[in-house]
Amino acid sequence: MKNVKCECGHINHEGTVLCEACGKPIEGNQHIDGNDDNKVLNMRYEGSARRSRTYKRTIIDKTWNFFSSVKVGVWLIALALIAAAIGTIYPQEEFKNSVLPSSQFYEEQYGLTGKIFYQLGFHNLYSSWWFVTLIALIGISLVICSIDRVVPLYRALKNQKAKRHEIFVRRQRFFSETEQTSDEDRQTFMNNLRKRRYKITEDDGHILAEKNRFSRWGPYVNHIGLIIILIASILRMFDFMHTEGYVWVREGETKVVPTTDQEYYIKNEKFIYETYDRNDERFQEALKNEEFNVPSNFQTNVVIYKVKEKVTLGQEPELEEVARGEIRLNQPLTFDGYSAYQSGTQLRSEYNLISFNVENGEGQQIGMFEFRPNDDQRTYELGNDYKAEIQEYYPQFEITENGPSSFSKFPRNPGIIFEITGPNVEGERYFYLNEDVVPLSDDNEFQVSLEDTQLITASGLIIKKDYSLPFFLIGATIFMIGVAQGLYWHHRRVWLHPKDGKLLVAGHTNKNWFGLQKDIEASLKDTNIEMVKDQQEKF
Amino acid sequence: MDLNTVSSNALYAAFILYLVATLFFGATIGKNKEDKTKSKASKIAITLTIIGFISQLTFFFTRWYLAGHAPVSNMFEFIAFFGMMLVLGFIIIYFIYRETIIGLFALPITILIIGYGSMFPTEISPLIPSLQSHWLYIHVTTAALGEAILAMSFVAGLVYLIAKVNQTVRSKQTFWLEVILFFVFATSAFILITSSFEGAGYQVEFTQEVDGQTNTIDYHLPALVEPDGAELRTEGAFTTGIEAPSWMHGENAGSKFNTLIWSILGGLVLYGLTRLILRKRVAAAIQPKLSRINTDKVDEIIYRSVAIGFPVFTLGALIFASIWAQEAWGRFWGWDPKEVWALVTWLFYAVFLHLRLGAGWHGEKSAWLAVVGFTIIMTNLIFVNLVIAGMHSYAG
Numbered sequence: 001m002k003n004v005k006c007e008c009g010h011i012n013h014e015g016t017v018l019c020e021a022c023g024k025p026i027e028g029n030q031h032i033d034g035n036d037d038n039k040v041l042n043m044r045y046e047g048s049a050r051r052s053r054t055y056k057r058t059i060i061d062k063t064w065n066f067f068s069s070v071k072v073g074v075w076l077i078a079l080a081l082i083a084a085a086i087g088t089i090y091p092q093e094e095f096k097n098s099v100l101p102s103s104q105f106y107e108e109q110y111g112l113t114g115k116i117f118y119q120l121g122f123h124n125l126y127s128s129w130w131f132v133t134l135i136a137l138i139g140i141s142l143v144i145c146s147i148d149r150v151v152p153l154y155r156a157l158k159n160q161k162a163k164r165h166e167i168f169v170r171r172q173r174f175f176s177e178t179e180q181t182s183d184e185d186r187q188t189f190m191n192n193l194r195k196r197r198y199k200i201t202e203d204d205g206h207i208l209a210e211k212n213r214f215s216r217w218g219p220y221v222n223h224i225g226l227i228i229i230l231i232a233s234i235l236r237m238f239d240f241m242h243t244e245g246y247v248w249v250r251e252g253e254t255k256v257v258p259t260t261d262q263e264y265y266i267k268n269e270k271f272i273y274e275t276y277d278r279n280d281e282r283f284q285e286a287l288k289n290e291e292f293n294v295p296s297n298f299q300t301n302v303v304i305y306k307v308k309e310k311v312t313l314g315q316e317p318e319l320e321e322v323a324r325g326e327i328r329l330n331q332p333l334t335f336d337g338y339s340a341y342q343s344g345t346q347l348r349s350e351y352n353l354i355s356f357n358v359e360n361g362e363g364q365q366i367g368m369f370e371f372r373p374n375d376d377q378r379t380y381e382l383g384n385d386y387k388a389e390i391q392e393y394y395p396q397f398e399i400t401e402n403g404p405s406s407f408s409k410f411p412r413n414p415g416i417i418f419e420i421t422g423p424n425v426e427g428e429r430y431f432y433l434n435e436d437v438v439p440l441s442d443d444n445e446f447q448v449s450l451e452d453t454q455l456i457t458a459s460g461l462i463i464k465k466d467y468s469l470p471f472f473l474i475g476a477t478i479f480m481i482g483v484a485q486g487l488y489w490h491h492r493r494v495w496l497h498p499k500d501g502k503l504l505v506a507g508h509t510n511k512n513w514f515g516l517q518k519d520i521e522a523s524l525k526d527t528n529i530e531m532v533k534d535q536q537e538k539f
Numbered sequence: 540m541d542l543n544t545v546s547s548n549a550l551y552a553a554f555i556l557y558l559v560a561t562l563f564f565g566a567t568i569g570k571n572k573e574d575k576t577k578s579k580a581s582k583i584a585i586t587l588t589i590i591g592f593i594s595q596l597t598f599f600f601t602r603w604y605l606a607g608h609a610p611v612s613n614m615f616e617f618i619a620f621f622g623m624m625l626v627l628g629f630i631i632i633y634f635i636y637r638e639t640i641i642g643l644f645a646l647p648i649t650i651l652i653i654g655y656g657s658m659f660p661t662e663i664s665p666l667i668p669s670l671q672s673h674w675l676y677i678h679v680t681t682a683a684l685g686e687a688i689l690a691m692s693f694v695a696g697l698v699y700l701i702a703k704v705n706q707t708v709r710s711k712q713t714f715w716l717e718v719i720l721f722f723v724f725a726t727s728a729f730i731l732i733t734s735s736f737e738g739a740g741y742q743v744e745f746t747q748e749v750d751g752q753t754n755t756i757d758y759h760l761p762a763l764v765e766p767d768g769a770e771l772r773t774e775g776a777f778t779t780g781i782e783a784p785s786w787m788h789g790e791n792a793g794s795k796f797n798t799l800i801w802s803i804l805g806g807l808v809l810y811g812l813t814r815l816i817l818r819k820r821v822a823a824a825i826q827p828k829l830s831r832i833n834t835d836k837v838d839e840i841i842y843r844s845v846a847i848g849f850p851v852f853t854l855g856a857l858i859f860a861s862i863w864a865q866e867a868w869g870r871f872w873g874w875d876p877k878e879v880w881a882l883v884t885w886l887f888y889a890v891f892l893h894l895r896l897g898a899g900w901h902g903e904k905s906a907w908l909a910v911v912g913f914t915i916i917m918t919n920l921i922f923v924n925l926v927i928a929g930m931h932s933y934a935g
Binding site: 074077084276280285287295328476487 | 605606607660662663664665666667668669671672674839846849850853854857858861865866867868869870871874875876879880882883886887889890893894896897898923
């Protein structure tokens, strides 16, 4: 490393454009910030030695320089923006809401453009390798851009002295030169700046008035916030930070909570579905136009149990209640780090009970029995030696080429064949389907009728554990602080430089020059010091 | 008068007040700076604007009281609220910069936006369970406020472009500027056409077979395009017989497409007539009126609106949105189209700020960026809700 010693005695890093201490332009480095052709010095990063502007030989240098360019960063953001927008042209695979496989769905639904969308892999755009890579590149750019600038900037602002080199002062954008000034004038000027919350440092008659330096860190603070968010989203891929499961629990049913390693059980005590009253005065106008009732509540009342002691497979574990509550949309239930969210419902879609009434030929009642699809009981005593027995049970009945069968194991449309026997009667068979009972033989001793049915709702619950949330929240908070810090405050400096009986005044701000001008103008009131002029050529 | 009438009358009153205020802002044109802010016209204009804003607030809170929930739960309510935030944004900008010309553009745009929103069903509707949360008004109002402040940068950008773009020769700039102005005409046409036919009670019925089911589709405008594969049921009603493209599957896609064509045709007619009368580009006709404005200040407004709007938007449309999504759906981010477009908006304004602060994109470049930004916001508001299906499209 070739460090450069300035005439003021400060030792600067290689590649420094303006001495960190006195601001004197360092010979041979002026092209770096384009100071050769301009009267006004480029003060963006205080003329500090940025790695990307200094080293350009090795592969590492070149990679570093590529990512440290704001231009590259902006391009990456623009590409991500366009890609993200393209992904919304047609629904992503997870939202397609169709039983068709994607290879058919997009073409059938949207024609040729849909087919192209699918073939380019845009149906899974946000998890595609190239989109994720793009986001990762933005992350890398964020880190490198920030480090490349914040380190030398910090050094320059820390080492700055009140006493600046004359060239530095003369080549500031705001500058003035006054032949004759009194000490009083200077005092007034300083006091006025102090009133405007400028901090004054003095060195050998040279004065630096400075305020809001912290606003210079704003961009880096907000980038740190974003980096924390990106890191959090990587952490979230690991199970110890984030797990997700889905479980359907029927009313009355108790199930293992997924992703909890068999440690928790959940019982659906009751599902509540409510709709808005069509006669409600407030909403009747709007509800008139609705074909279906508008739901007002989806709610599952649940009990959460924890397993007391682990048992071997097949044994019933001993359960202990740990939580009880109502899960509604927008109101999840939290227990031991897990949260359960109301997500899906199959409203009164499954039979919980089908009961039959059995009478003899004269219409006298023999007995009743209740078939519960989810129980194991399949024979029923009707009393006086009468008996009913389930012979065949198809939970979701359908007729296929091979005869009757079941589409699923869920009792959504049960078909039942049962037999009734009595003291003097041979078995007589009956068939139940669609809330109707049909005898399977011609002359019947019994009259069997449907007594009652009970439908239950299956509630779909998302089970989540997510320890990454606080990191996202911290990242977002830091981002917001950084944005405000950088946008709403301005780093302003004024230098007073006595030279051969004259007084040079210079001013610099990172933005809002109008504000700095007002500050100086007001502070110069009642003095004979010349107001600064804007030396920047207008574009 | 019951509260319901009070509520809707308050919105009408606001609408009219904004209209009258625009005229007074117009009267300040051509005056130099000192006269402009001190003139009677400008004082009346800003006073009317504030009264209009208060009137719209009255509408907002009475409706809140009537519905029992914040009136930001459907398209009409949201757009009306967005319009109100535009006015708020303008009032703030006015008191910082005292630039009356911004009002001359901000208020008509607000009027068009509120008018557009009023074409959607305006009945007070109940909240579906997924919207029953305090985050509804926290998230939606903050997001709308952010978008409205960002939209102020578009208003300033438009003023800047009309004032600055060289109108002596045809160029890409003059072309695109006319395109922006055309949208103003098309939106006006949409409101005029829709409300006239609605007022006349026009209705035509079609039936359409979808998967063996027969759907009935009502048209409230004469059918320039029919729904795909549909049959006319209203006897003797006008139809061109042209069908909407078959890939437009969505419910009411045909009707929406028909309305779009009406709006564009109507816009073309209005725009064409204006051009015929003016005998020059619309922007070229406005330009001389803006000769006295301080374009540096307008440029500053473009930046300031983004500097204020960006954090507010981030908070409302991304942070609060994520918190609510986490609470309602158990995931704070899910690549739902509305979420994606909020991200697109955010990324775009991030680019705006980097270019402005890092690469010195001031003036005209900034102004064009502000226009693109507003296009993105409008896409998110209208296109995503009405065309792309997603979890947020309850509003359509």
